[in-house]
Amino acid sequence: MAWFPRPYGPAMDTSRSRGTTAKTLRSAALAVLLTAGAITVTAPEARGESARTETPVASTSPVAGVAESVVRVKVPLPASFGDRPAACDWLSYLRYRSTDGPAASADADRILVAQPGILEGAGAFDSVARNTVARAAEQGRHIEFWALDRRSNCLEDHAGIASGDEHTAVDYYYRGKQVDGRTFAGYVGNDRLGWMAKLGIEQTVRDQYDLLAAELPDQGLRKRKVLCGGHSLGGVITGYFAAADFDGDPATTTDAGYNQCAGYFALDTTVSTTLGDLSGSMPGDTNLPDVGLGYGVVQAGLDSGVLPRSLSAPVLLNPETMTLLAIAGVGAVQDPGGEADLPSYLPVNTNNEATNRFLFSKDTATFLTGSPAVKDFRLTNAAVLGALLDDNSVPLAFLQSSVGFFDGGPITDKNFPAANGSSQQPGLFGVEYKAIPAQPHGPLYTWRNYDRVGAADDSGYKSADGTPFTNAGKEVTDIGELARSLAQQPLDFTEQYFPTKLVTDLELATSPQVKRLVVHPDGLTVNPTLTVLAGDGLLAGRIPPDLHPVVADGYQHLDVLTAAPVQNNGRPEPTSTNLARFAAEPK
Structure with a gap:
């Protein structure tokens, strides 16, 4: 299946330029960590002979009137991608x-068709999807x-x-024990990811079109009814989709990306078609290659395996720790x-030890000595999940949500x-x-959910300089629903194997090989756009x-996906409310 079978005329660069891609500073602490070794895995095989399957998903979500199913459609990759799991x-x-x-x-x-952000899977949209469908139904519309x-x-x-x-x-993931007769084969190594060397922006938007x-x-x-969009990196993918041409003839526009969307x-x-607006979304200390080498050198490195084909880092950002987030979600459910x-x-290993130290050290000395360690504190299962993803705990902005506070x-x-x-403090962190619990081997630390922050029994914890750590206006996501989205979705909340080529393509947006993909530059503005931004x-x-955006006050990066349907001010959740309203407008 070939896309762009012949070259086009001069490409036009319509990237929004509010600055070059931000380069995050590498933490000195992260630099001393060792990368945990990866082992290979056999990917699950698709079952059945049908070219399409749809399976209902049972859910304990409190949002009524919404049905969920997982849909799989067979769309084979081109033969040029080489060997890959079925x-x-x-x-x-x-x-x-x-x-x-x-x-x-x-x-x-x-x-509404949504592209996920970096290191993000379909399951991350669970709350906003349910809230939006339910909100539209209240208005008499079925979306x-x-x-x-x-x-x-x-x-x-x-x-597992x-x-x-x-x-x-x-x-299952650590001790070789079976689940339903299945044994975990380990995480996939770079030597098994050769087909991902070609999985960049071109194939990503082609996949959306084919689907x-x-x-x-x-x-x-499609032109009348489909709204195309995404979260974080998904906005840039949507920009390339809007500007793309899918039949190889730019003179015919029914196939153009913008004509698949209302x-x-x-x-x-x-x-947009630039990473300039996503400062802080790209983690530091990953194994991303230096794009200053140029498109051809980077692609050759990916093809040969000299460069890693999947994005990872020694701490937090690798298949093992992405799995740990889901395991913590299981415990909190x-x-x-x-x-x-x-x-x-x-089990103790380099990756788990380094991650725990990075996430649960109050200062550099604690990080270096490993004492007190997270296992020295008494925490509820909800508090463990909160420590991993709350904006007052996890020090990576693109992983933060506002789910309450320690108690x-x-x-x-x-x-x-x-x-x-x-x-x-801003930017990457x-x-x-x-904040962090102060007393090891002491009381059982619990988690105060978003809707109990500011209640009469709230201790109102403050920093040493007198600054309150949080308040009711900054807490928006129900930790129980976050846990359910992590633990109970058939398609993961997180993404274990993010294609390196997808990022390098976007960072090389001015290279001829990427610029040629922007065939219909006016496609980015020809249709109306709703922009919802997290206030924090x-x-x-x-x-x-x-952009005339809707700004969701107090929200962090993930909150636009995970926020509860009713906020602490008694008002409906703004992301889903505005998405439902946008879907109701004539286009």
Whole structure:
């Protein structure tokens, strides 16, 4: 399956230029960590002979009136990609629709199709998808929300998480114990990822086009009913999709990306063909190659395997730690108020030890000595998950959500890897002060959910400089629902194998090989766009006014996806409310 079978005329660069891609400073602490060795895995095989499968998903979500299913459509990669698991010739998405609405997608009033951000899977859209469908139904409209999974997610082995038991999951991924007769074969090494060397922006937007054409064959219907968008990096992917041409003839435009969409939506991102608006979304200390080498050298390195074909880092950002987030979600669903044993039940290895130190050290001395360690504190399962993803705990902005705060004992400042109130605090680390339990071997630290922050019994914890760590206006996501999205989705919340080529392509946007993909530059502005930005997210302090965005106050980068349907001010959640309103407008 060849895209762009012949060269085009001079390419036009219509990238929004609000600055070059931000280069994050490498933390000195991270530099001393060792990369955990990867081992190979056999990817799950696609089952059945049908070219399309759709399986209902049972859910415990409190949002009523929304049906969910996982859809898989067989769309084989071109032969030029080489050997890959059979499962990787399928595209997958989560389909959300009103239970009172039509069974056929083509009969829905509108269909929102969402591209995930970096290191993100379809499961991350669970809350915003349900909230948007439900909000539209309240207005008498039956819409659908399709949360797309990138093709590379075919490599993930979800069996341990799907068991629904935290200990079973740890035993499956670490101790060779079977789940339903299946044994975990390990994480996929770079030598098994040769086919991903070609999995860049060109194939990513082609996958979206092929999926839409397969599911909604009538182009006129797509143009009337489909809204294309995404979160974070998904906004840039949407920009390239809008500007793309899919039949090799730029003179015919029914196949153009912008003619597959009635409008665009951007969630804490912009619809563009540049990474300039996503400062802080690209983690530091990953194994990204130096794009200063040029497109040809980078591509040769990916093809040969000299360069890593999947994005990873020694701490937090690798398949093992992405799996750990889901395991913590399982524990928080299973027994949120129960005392956690995950930190001690996990086997000790370089990756786990380094990650735990990075996330749970109050200062540099604690990081270097490893004492006190996370296993020295008594934490509930909910508090473990909060420590991993809350904006007052995790020191990486693109992984932050606002799910509440620690409770149950004394709290102190977390001044590692950046000191609270320092100039390093914004950007990569986020704007909020970081906190950590202060007393090892002491009280059982619990988690105060978002809707109990500011209540009469709230201790109102403050930093050493007197700054309150949080308040009700800055807490927006229900930790129980975040846990459910991590633990109970058939397509993961996180992404274990993010294609390196997808990022290097976008960082090399001015190279001829990437510029040629922008065939219809006017496609980025020909359709109406809804932009919803997190008030404390990636664009905090530099929100471009020309976009006329909706700003969700107090939200972090993930909150635009995970926020609860009713906020602490009693008002409906703004992301889903505005998406439902946008879907109701004539285009």
